[in-house]
Amino acid sequence: MNVTKRFWLSFWLSLPMLVTMVLMLFHIMIPGNDWLQLILTTIIMVVSARPFWQSAWASFQKHHANMDTLVAIGTATAYFYSLYAMANHLPVFFESAAFVTAFVLLGQVFEERMRSQAGSAVAKLVDLQAKVATVIRDGQPLQVPVTEVVVGDTVQVRPGEKVPVDGEIVAGTSHIDESMVTGESMPVKKAAGDHVIGATINGDGQLTYRATKVGKDSMLAQIVELVKTAQTSRAPIQKLTDRVSDIFVPAVLILAIVTFLVWYVVIGASLANALIFAVSVVVIACPCALGLATPTALMVGTGRAAKLGILIKNGEVLETVPTLKTVVFDKTGTITAGKPQVTDIIGGAAVLPVAAALEAQSDHPLAKAITAAATAAGIAPAAVTNFHAVAGKGVAAQLNGHTITIGNAMTATALPAALATAQRRLEAAAKTVVVVWQDDAALGLIAIQDRPRATSASPIAALHDQGLRTVMLTGDNQAVATAIAQQVGVKEVIANVLPADKAATIQRLQAAGPVAFVGDGINDAPALTTADVGIAMGGGTDIAIEAGGIVLVKNDLRDVALALALAKKTFNRIRLNLFWAFIYNVLGIPVAAGLFYAVGLALSPELAGLAMAFSSLSVVTSSVLLNRAKLPTMQAA
């Protein structure tokens, strides 16, 4: 018989006893009431309460005690004393045993429901997985279960369909809704060469792609694995409750006996009253609220974060976040997009077409920036001949009978005064400047910069509001670094840091208190590990997932502030839960023991049972409410 059925049985059988109790208040006595109580309570004891006794006995044999021990001893005492009292024509309190059973079971029914609700995040993630995929086999599209897709398969996705597995687009363009995996609310434009993530939803276009990761290697599977591990991990604060629960139950039993002895032997209360106090102590003391306080909050907090594309690895991270003093950002790929872009073109309309024609042949990062700028301006690169690199100067080629060259400004022989001034101004603004030459005349300048993301400024302001110190770490020179830092509002800059020295720099900063490091994970792994909290951006790369304590699936700095806020909220909720669970026991036991009886404050066993059910329920409810807790919202700058 499951908990729910046991509860309903005890509930319906307790109702008549409740009615007679109320009638008694109006001095209406029902003949044979004792017999009615005896019969109803016996059924409840045998059917609904027996599992408590079985479990209590099994634990007892192994020198353990648990909440069932308390419930079993409480109900058994009330029941067997009432049998004895009935035989001796004394007042009985069968109903206490019945009501306590009903209330404890009610608490368990709710608790079970809440627990499955708290743990639903993983199930929801798993449900995202597509069931079927259309793959090309022998040149024909064929629908197969998603489990049969192998790496290298060519997969077709029609508009509106779910992307079945991770892969790289071969043909087609579309907008893909990735919100379920990355938390990104806007559909993302995808074209040939871009990666797609399994379980995301294809928008308006048809896509053909090559499967690159399937099964447990897929991004979704890795996220599920991470969330699972996080939800079962323990926050160090929980060790406290571990120790408490070991000694708690025996201590309560001793306390109950002391209560009984004091009332019966010292104060001289009747046997029945002394027993009622002892039973109340036993019943109210169930420590399950303590046990539930941490895991349920951890589950809800990490589950909610996962939905936002923030993967918190374990409880330890949660506990460290509120102590953070400094947040260190890696510059490239974190504050900036990691993709240089053309910011200024000096020298008229001819500059860009000439530059684009030449750079279309090159795959240098700066060349890519120029090509991208030309594409954006709708310029198709003209065909050049005799493309070659000029040592120490740049690249050169023939275009329409002219020799064109693009090079670093340093190699310029004689630059016209106007261009030279512009060059100095641009370089002062932390931009890389190239000069475009046609034959021996300078056509113009192109300035290129790895720009901060539009979304970088607001989270940094949010971190300052939270009282955190922000530091930017970069291998760039001081001028470039300072310019970028000023644009996004980062207060301190540590420039000229070699990748190998990042971890050592973090260690130095740790002298002033715990440090979080935000990096994109590829060469940042040592720093991510060294920092008290490593926040890896651009999740999906294995190194990032491995090294970071928090992994942000989206490449968006706003999630850093969000992740820290959420971690703080979750940890605060754990603390709040533990506080209430402790307070509840600390206050409840003396009241139940009758310490305040003189001032008219006392708990009957059934009220104690109700209070106990409530305490578990309130802790679990408070955890589930984490799903509704307000989080900071940040606009793109």
Place this chain on the structure above:
Amino acid sequence: MIKAMVLLVGLAVIGFILWWFFGKHAVATATGDAKAAVQRIAVTVKGGYSPEQIVLHQGVPAVLTFTRVDPTTCLDHVVFPDFGVNAELPLSQPQEIKIDTSKPGDYTWACGMDMFHGKLTID
């Protein structure tokens, strides 16, 4: 007179509780078979875990089979926090849990509410 006797009995029960729950008692321990292809250990879940201590050998794959015969909801999940395992234990249905034995060390497992504990040693 009756009160004096009640007092004595009460104190005796307290003494018994102290001895029974806090005294030193032998703990059931099981050790995996190092020569087997897979170390298999059956754990019965009834008022706690039997055995309560498990020793596994490093590098040999291991499977622990948990069977819950105790109706209490207290024991309806088993959690290995270090291995990311949080398994439901339906009543009387054996559940296999694979343990990664690559890293030696002392680990614990517990019920869903963290009230019952077991110890796992990999060496």
